[in-house]
Amino acid sequence: MKAAIVIGTRPQIIKTAPLMREAARVPGFDLSIIHTGQHYDFEMSKVFFNELDLGEPFVNLGVGSGAHGAQTGRMLIELEKVFTDFEPDIVLVPGDTNSTLAGALAAAKMHIPVGHIESGARSFDMSMPEEVNRRLTDHCSSALFTVSENCRRELLKENIAENRIRLVGDTMFESIEQHMDDIDNDDILDQLDIDEDYTVLTIHRAENVDNPERLGNIVKAMGQINMKVVFPCHPRTRNRLESFRYMKELGENVRLIDPVGYFEMLKLVKEAEMALTDSGGIQKEAFWLNTPCVTLRDNTEWVETIEQGMNRLVGADTQSILDAVYYFENNTPEKTENPYDFGGASKKIVETCLGYLW
Numbered sequence: 347m348k349a350a351i352v353i354g355t356r357p358q359i360i361k362t363a364p365l366m367r368e369a370a371r372v373p374g375f376d377l378s379i380i381h382t383g384q385h386y387d388f389e390m391s392k393v394f395f396n397e398l399d400l401g402e403p404f405v406n407l408g409v410g411s412g413a414h415g416a417q418t419g420r421m422l423i424e425l426e427k428v429f430t431d432f433e434p435d436i437v438l439v440p441g442d443t444n445s446t447l448a449g450a451l452a453a454a455k456m457h458i459p460v461g462h463i464e465s466g467a468r469s470f471d472m473s474m475p476e477e478v479n480r481r482l483t484d485h486c487s488s489a490l491f492t493v494s495e496n497c498r499r500e501l502l503k504e505n506i507a508e509n510r511i512r513l514v515g516d517t518m519f520e521s522i523e524q525h526m527d528d529i530d531n532d533d534i535l536d537q538l539d540i541d542e543d544y545t546v547l548t549i550h551r552a553e554n555v556d557n558p559e560r561l562g563n564i565v566k567a568m569g570q571i572n573m574k575v576v577f578p579c580h581p582r583t584r585n586r587l588e589s590f591r592y593m594k595e596l597g598e599n600v601r602l603i604d605p606v607g608y609f610e611m612l613k614l615v616k617e618a619e620m621a622l623t624d625s626g627g628i629q630k631e632a633f634w635l636n637t638p639c640v641t642l643r644d645n646t647e648w649v650e651t652i653e654q655g656m657n658r659l660v661g662a663d664t665q666s667i668l669d670a671v672y673y674f675e676n677n678t679p680e681k682t683e684n685p686y687d688f689g690g691a692s693k694k695i696v697e698t699c700l701g702y703l704w
Contacts (some may be wrong), residue, residue: 347700349377350404350434352425354384354445356394357518357627360608361440361463363398364520368692375696377438378404380428382421382445384411397528397608398521404432414444414475421448429456436699439487440464440517442480454486461699463517465490466497467626467647474553476626491695494650494685512698515691518627519684522634525609532613534606544574545671546618547600554624554642555586560662562592564642567667568622569597572675575622576614577602620674622667629657633681638674640667650686655679 349369353362362379369377381391381403395402407424409417425448429437437453439446440463453460465484469477484490484501492498493516501511522529535541547568554560565587568575579587579602587593596602606614615621615631620638623629629648632639639657651657656679660666688694 347375347435348433349375349436349438349699350380350429350432351377351438351440352380352382352445352449353440354382354409354421355441355443356391356608358440358443358445359391359394359398359400360521360627361517363400364517364524364692365438365463365695366400367524368696372696372700375700378432378434380404380425380449381406382425382448383408384417384421384443384445393607398525418444418448421445422452425449425452426456429453429458434458436461436488438463438695438699439483442467442476442483444475444479446483447479450483450486459488460486461489461491461695462487463491463695464493464497466492466494466499466501466511468497468500469645469647471645489698491691491698493691496650496685512694513688514694514698515688516630516686517691517695518630519634519686520691522612522631525612528609529612529616532609534610534613535617538576538601538603540574540576540601542574543619544576544601545571545620545622546614547575547577548580548621548623548625548628549642550580550583551624551643554662555583557662558590561586561590562595563662563664564667565592565595567664567671568600569595570664570668571597571599571671573599573619575600576618578606578611578614579603580605620671622671630686633657634684634686636681638679640670640674642667654681654683654685656681 369375383406409420436459438461439449450460462483471477490511491514498513615637616635621632622640624642629639629651633651633656641659644661658670660670
């Protein structure tokens with residue numbers, strides 16, 4: 347079987363790495379990476395490729411950033427050319443990015459089976475581009491690989507045939523399992539000379555960084571937290587902080603640093619007292635690393651982390667953020683199970699692809 351997996355962002359690289367390892371162990375299963383170049387800073391993506399021991403992509407389309415419609419349209423045009431030349435038997439698309447949707451649409455229109463990895467996740471907020479992408483991708487996919495029972499139920503509610511759905515678990519969890527020694531041995535804390543309690547902050551979603559009121563509320567809350575805040579800052583977020591004139595309002599306790607690699611980020615999350623984030627991936631990674639999480643969003647697709655008390659949803663309200671931080675400072679949550687692990691997600695995905703079980 348000749349398969350292609352379409353990715354374009356760093357989280358998708360993480361989701362793909364365990365699958366590439368599993369595919370390499372299976373004779374006759376040829377899985378090639380097609381990188382759309384959705385994240386224009388491809389050098390940063392290469393850091394993730396190197397850390398996770400992935401080879402070069404089969405092709406890098408170099409689409410770059412831009413408006414959603416233009417970016418997705420360019421991807422569709424280029425992916426159709428690639429699929430015509432490559433002739434894959436199946437196209438896999440992880441996550442919920444524009445690359446995910448473009449890969450699914452291009453393949454479906456060419457009558458190539460589509461497998462959606464991380465399907466069924468729902469925030470029920472159609473103002474989020476990710477929610478639009480994941481819903482459309484699910485409904486044009488042939489095989490839908492869910493990370494949790496909740497995601498499986500959401501697909502059934504949308505009248506997707508049960509025989510197209512596979513409950514497999516989360517390849518991001520597999521990645522953490524496979525690289526725990528690398529995470530533990532990372533020296534980012536020594537590099538930053540951190541020997542005190544701290545919380546780690548990430549913000550990148552447009553709903554927060556493009557909204558001066560929401561971004562200002564988050565900045566205000568950070569300055570009132572009674573511990574160091576380590577803030578790996580995406581270039582786009584930094585630009586917004588500067589254009590809204592919030593850089594000087596960051597408290598002295600906030601340590602703003604450049605973006606970090608995969609192992610470095612997980613080391614920061616693992617050793618932090620808590621994580622504050624608007625990232626879907628970090629919500630789950632904090633959960634797996636037993637770090638309480640304060641989510642700076644009004645909704646989340648990863649409700650399991652909230653149900654088990656490891657995550658609190660606060661939006662961008664200053665007092666709500668501080669209340670959640672205070673709660674976790676005084677309470678130590680303990681999850682009862684890992685609802686994203688069903689014993690080898692990558693193996694189940696590869697077996698499904700080989701068996702054409704849908």
